[in-house]
Amino acid sequence: MQKSVGLVRFGFVFTGLLIVMTVVSIVLEIFTGISINGVMSQLVAVMGAATDAGHRFYKNFEIVPDSGFAWSASFQMTLVEGAISLTLGGLFVLFLLASGELGSDLGSFLLFTLLLTIALLAISWVAKRFMFVSGARQAEKVHLAKQAKRSAVFE
Numbered sequence: 001m002q003k004s005v006g007l008v009r010f011g012f013v014f015t016g017l018l019i020v021m022t023v024v025s026i027v028l029e030i031f032t033g034i035s036i037n038g039v040m041s042q043l044v045a046v047m048g049a050a051t052d053a054g055h056r057f058y059k060n061f062e063i064v065p066d067s068g069f070a071w072s073a074s075f076q077m078t079l080v081e082g083a084i085s086l087t088l089g090g091l092f093v094l095f096l097l098a099s100g101e102l103g104s105d106l107g108s109f110l111l112f113t114l115l116l117t118i119a120l121l122a123i124s125w126v127a128k129r130f131m132f133v134s135g136a137r138q139a140e141k142v143h144l145a146k147q148a149k150r151s152a153v154f155e
Helices: 007-032 036-060 067-099 106-154
Strands: none
Touching: 007 036, 007 067, 036 067, 036 106, 067 106
């Protein structure tokens, strides 16, 4: 059986967690004055989505992914994350352009944003690799605990 990561689900979970983190950030800002950095929100969302992908992977195949597959899966998830992030970032830039906030700094802003995005995606790639395997290992522990409990009941 061909092993797969479930990139569509990863994309939906990642987008959902981004929305949740945005709402949490706004609520915290309003009620406590604490501000959550957008980069932190994205890392939390991507780590949660990668953990979910690991759980799903174990449930589907009942194996913990090996290192090579985990890196490959993480790269695929990074491509999905990049596509979603660049789409949302493009919408944000269009909003800034329409409101006249960028002015003449558009070139330097886009260059800085591109370099920052590449650096964050590289960090995210590594984080996803470890969270993907961690999610699969956690699902394995739960599965083994359930099996042990079932076998203890029947003995």
